[in-house]
Amino acid sequence: MKTNKNTVLKAGAAPFAVALALVSAPAFAQQAAPQADAATETNEPTAIVVTGSLIRNPNLVQATPVNVTTADQIALKQSNTAEEVLRQVPGIVPNIGSAVNNGNGGSSYVDLRGLGSNRNIVLLDGQRIVPADLQGRVDLNNIPLALISRVDSLTGAAVTTYGADAITGVVNFVTKKDFAGVDLAVSDQLTEQGDGNYFRADVTTGVNFDDGRGNAVLSLGYQKSNAVYQGARDFSNIQLDSFSGTAGGSGTTAPSRFSINGGNRQIDPTTGFLKTTGGFNAFNFNPYNIFQTPFQRFNIFAQANYQLSDAVEVYTRGLFSKNTVKTIIAPSGLFAERMTIPFSNPYLPDGAASQFCAANGLTDAQCVAARAATDPTDPNYRTFNTVVRRRFVETGTRNSQFTTNVFDYSLGFRGALTKTVNWDVRASYGESDRLQTITGYVLKSRVQDALLATSRTECLSQNDGCVPINLFGPAGSITPQQAAYTLSPSTTANNTSLLQVRGLLSGDFGFTVPTASEPVGFAAGAEYRKYKAVQISDTLSKTPGELGGAGGAAPDINGAYSVWESYGELVAPLVSDKPFFKSLTVEGGVRYSKYSVQGGKKTETWTYKVGGSWEPVDQLKLRGNYSRAVRAPNIAELFTPNTTGLTNLGQDPCSGDKPLKSDVLKAVCLAQGAPANSIGQIQDPTAAQANITTGGNLNLNPEKATTYTVGAVVQGLSFLPGFSASVDYYNIKVTDQIGTPLPADLISACFGNLTAASATDPACTIIRRDPSTGGLDGSPATTKGLFGGLTNQGKLFTDGVDVILNYQRPIGAVKWTLNAVANFTFHSKFKATPSGFDRECVGYYSVNCSFTGSIQPRRTWSVQNTFSFKAMDLSLLWRHQSSAKQEPCNAVEPCTTRAFNGTIPADSGALSGQAVNFGKIDSFDYLDVTTRFNVEQFTLTFTVQNLFNTKPPIVGNTIGSTAYNSGNTFPSSYDALGRRFAIGARVKF
Structure with a gap:
């Protein structure tokens, strides 16, 4: 057996190696693989494994709790992407992924514990890979799922091992090692309604050479x-307002709406006049x-x-991925844009012209003259300004295509320095290039040119x-030309890049506590x-x-920063094989980090952890750890300039x-x-979308966090062989939170x-309204809306x-x-400012409870x-999610914004007349059923996901954030696709 390779660790043996397992790719992870991959035999005692597989389970042998998803579980579910795998792991809150359309930037992320996708680290074999965006997050779409042996989700206590920014933990994708042979796999999925086809094919080949x-x-x-279009499902083909229950939609609609005399009026194409009331026909954007x-x-x-010698091994890894994500949303248009229109515009109806003339103080004679003046040099030529809301249904949908090219290469050397000390040196470099190409968006400047015409x-x-x-006409009045x-x-x-170099010494001191x-x-x-990260936009985008729209x-x-870090960890077995002390081990670690920001300040931080485990008997382990992150x-x-975008706000x-009714409010x-x-x-x-202006801040300080976990592991019971269980409490508190x-x-x-x-009051005057309509929505060129500058004033907390x-x-x-995983979350709180409201969001949904x-x-x-x-294998997967309700009334959100409770009115499609x-x-x-047949090297798998075709809950389209509350439901949390069938075939030889 070769040095430093394929070493099996028994429970209670080599405790330090186990505790440091994820620092340099754990020994149990390196050797663990499906049966077909195991080629090296050892004389070591049998290691603790996940029942039903040969994937070794670190949750049972180390002090830090780890949730493991095995390759076999992934295969039985017939998952296609890493985001899909993690989205259904208890304790992980769904983030941006394939179920997010409006708000998807072309990448998929993981959010451990619901504190934000930027507060955990994604690793591949214990090593960072290049992030996909300017927030430093790893795109899960690039994880090579076909070669994944298991997925470890570790909460807390990872700061000295992986880096100071592992506040909520890490997700480590562990690949199969020493694979030899050929593995061909192909699968195809389809919903019961015949859409959403998902095809996947993988081929993996490996070889051992030079006598192993x-x-x-x-x-x-x-x-x-x-x-899968929302218009193809009866519960989502008509947009419902969450607070009235009526068929709603966008105020940017067709026919056009125009601002006049401080209000907004929709034109009536049959009469040519603007309606005298504020009513309008909302645009149903759901089907698109x-x-x-x-x-x-x-x-x-x-x-x-490759083993260069008995003391030196070289190892390398290369990843390349090209992925394309497309988003499709309802047609573009003028979303409250201030436009200049001549009274002599050839399409302006006489009725509307007379109304605009009166609103701009023109006499009848002046109006007639202005209508006839087609030359800007004519003294009678006049224009008027109005805010236009017009949905360009004639131009089709707004489409974004995100094409991402990622490569990440790593090279390292490792070996034995002495009989008890190993060394490991590696370097890696990766780049991610993502190009967003958007089509179907109308250009304001061109529409303005076309509106200034005085001839058809x-x-x-x-x-x-x-x-x-x-x-000025109905939908369809805009010609193709x-x-x-x-x-x-x-x-x-x-474009993002990550260069990293690391050196590690690990082992033992050669002495023991007596x-x-x-x-x-x-x-x-x-x-x-x-x-390094750069965003470059063309003139239209910026x-x-x-x-x-x-x-x-x-x-x-354009920004960059670098970090120098040094760290150390100790694990000290204190007692072994004594009465009530089968083992007692303590551990600790510290990491020093020095950050240098391009054009900014330098920051030094210290993080640390302490922990330990106690086995009073073979069958029970008590464990705990505490860390500062x-x-x-x-x-x-740091570097984003102030920019006006969109946020969610239902009521102004x-x-x-x-x-x-209030002079103070009016003022x-x-x-x-x-x-x-x-x-x-x-x-x-x-x-329910208002403008908000946000931007970076070079004066930001690091967030601080304290985390701790305490738990117990039970295994090896003589009266219940084959059983193991763990229970762990986690507590994560973040102060000086960077956010808005x-x-x-x-x-x-x-x-x-x-x-x-x-x-x-500055808290009031910093809010800037549309200068024409007074609203909080409108053109980002003129309406800054709310102001959400980044500060270090917030606090986050969760436990469970x-x-x-x-x-x-x-x-x-x-x-x-039997494999079962459960999570019970007690709290998930966010306090934006020291004097702000301490918001609790576990089990609640609202615009504000979608903050991560x-x-x-x-x-x-x-x-x-x-x-x-x-x-033959028959597998039944039961997934449960407890009830939820609208965020309760509080000091920030009054009870007047309560969700609709009653019977859905008519004209709401299939949902009309339903009590909701x-x-x-x-x-x-949800119940997923899989049947798998294994015939020698051939495997055939049939899966039915959502066997009972359970439809998602209906809550309307305006009670949560646009990204997650879509199609009248929350499609990231609940299955909106319905029953799906998958078939997969696999050949190994």
Whole structure:
């Protein structure tokens, strides 16, 4: 058996090696593999394994709790991406992934414990890989799932092992090692309704060479998925307002709406007049949106190792992935854009012209003359300004294509320095290039050119291709030629890179504590990381308001920072094989980090951990750890210039007649930029989306966090052979949180106490309204909306319990295997400012409780029962999610914003007449069934996901954030696709 390779660790043996397992790719992880991969035999005692597989389970042998998802579980579920695997792990809150359409930036992320996807680290074989965005997050779409042996999710106590920024923990994808042979796999999935096809094919080949001194593995993969439209499901084809229960939609609609006399009026194409009331026909955008984003990926993963000598081994790894994610949302248009229109516009109806003339103080004679003046040099030529809301249904959907190319290469050397000390030196470099190409977005400047026309055949600007446009007719009045002129593709490119170098010494000191049998172990190391990130946008993308419905400009960003780190860890076995002390071990670690920000300041931080485990008897282990962590601000948080985008806000305190009833409120609304004639007519943000201005801050300090876990492991019971269980409590508290207050917090800071409110209060005057309509939505060029600057004022907190059960026993000729994982989350709190509201979000949903991801239930569990008989396996996977309800009334969000509870009115499609309560979601259960046949080297797998075709809860489309509350439900948390069938075939030889 070769030195430092394929070493099996028994429970209670080599405790330091186990504790440091994830520092340098654990020994048990390196050798663990499916049966076909095991080629090296040892004389070591049998190691603790996950029942039903040969994947070694670190949760049972180390002090830090780890949740393990095995390759066999992934295969039985027929999961296609790493994000899909993690989305259904209890304790992980769904983040951006394939179920997020409006808000998906082309990558998928993991969010451990619901504290944000930027507060955990994603590793591949214990090593960082290049991030995909300016926030330093790893895109899960690039993980080579075909070669994954298991997925370890570790909570807390990872700061000295992996880096100071592992606040909530790490997710480590462990690949198969020393693979030899060929593995061909192909699968295909389809929903019961015949859409959402998902095809995947992988080939993996490996070889041992030079009498086993070396091994090389190459894995190639391809996958492609199709869109599932919300219009193809009866519960989502009509957008429902969460607070009225009526069929709603966007105020950017067709026919057009125009601002006049401080209000907004929709034109009536049959009469040519603007309606005299504020009513309008909302645009139903749901049918255009999708539940599953189209995805295509080509990936290559290769790794090799070679024993150069008895003391030196070289190892290398290369990853390349090209993936394409597409998002599809409803048609573009003018989303409250201020436009200039001549009274002589050829498409302006006489009725509307007379209304605009009166609103602009023109006499009848002046109006007639202005209508006839077609030459700007004519003294009678006049124009008027108005805010236009018009959905360009004629241009089709808004489409974004995110094409990402990633490569990440690593080279290292390791070996034995002495009989008890090993060394490991490695370096890696990776780059991620993502190009966003958007089409179907109308250009504000071109629409303005086309509106200035005084002839139906020629534009005044004489711009190439300009065609006068008709914004005054019904949907369909914009001709193909007119529509074509308004469109032009636009691009934004993101490039990130990560250079890292690391050196590590690990082993033991060669001596033991007198009462122990194992030596005191140690690890000491240093590493250097250099992050760079650039965002480059074309002129269209970085011009505020130019792209109709793009949600804000994409500014150019260029930033970098580096970090030097050194660290050390100790594990000291104190007692071994004594009465009530089968083992007692303590451990500790410390890490020093020095950050240097390009153009900014240098920061030094210290993090540490202490922990230990006690085995009073063979069958019981008690464990616990405590750590102090920090998270330095990422490139986006440091370098992004102030930019106006979108946030979610359902109700505006200045809307309707509320300002007319309070002089204080009226004064505040006026101080925020609302014109006087808009008071009493201001409308709530269309589609519950308001403008917000945010940006980076070079003066940010690192976040601080304290985490601890305590738990117990039970295994090896004589009366229950094959059983193991662990129960762990976790507690994570983040202070000096880098973030911005939630929309409700920003509103409450000004409007929370009207008796004390002041029109000169900075919390009020920093909110800037549309200068024409007074609303909080509108063109980002003129309406800055709320202001959410990044600060270190926030606090985050979560705690809960994880339970893991494994059991295996024969029932006659059948082998029964049980794997169960449960999470019970007690709290998930966010306090934006020291004087702000301490918001609790476990089991609740609202716009504000979507600050990091989708819904976080109080209880989730996953129970898999697999029955194996000869060449056949039958697996049943039960997934449970506890009930949820709308965030309760509090000091920030008054009870007037309660969800609809009643009967859905008519004209709401298949949901008409149903009794609903949008403020409550019952508990949900899903059952997946898999049948697998194994015939020699051939495996055939049939899976039915969501066997009972359980439909998602209906809560309307405006009660949560746009990213996660879509299609009248929360598609990241609940299955919106329905029953799906998957078939997979695999050949090994």
